[in-house]
Amino acid sequence: MSSLGKGMKNGILTDESIEGAILILDDFIRTSQQYHSENIIITGTSASREAKNISQISNWLLNEHELKYHN
Numbered sequence: 001m002s003s004l005g006k007g008m009k010n011g012i013l014t015d016e017s018i019e020g021a022i023l024i025l026d027d028f029i030r031t032s033q034q035y036h037s038e039n040i041i042i043t044g045t046s047a048s049r050e051a052k053n054i055s056q057i058s059n060w061l062l063n064e065h066e067l068k069y070h071n
Helices: 015-034 046-050 055-065
Strands: none
């Protein structure tokens, strides 16, 4: 679990939270691909929906794994 919203102030996720979430997502996605998963759907909690800088994660998902974030 990444605790994405931990330390969020004024709708801004901390760099540490973003980096932690990306590490977890990357591991999950790579493991899923090893098992030939056909569909990987990424959704978030209220912290990600409220975050003004969630684009840092959604852009990473799109650029690195060609996946869209669904909020």
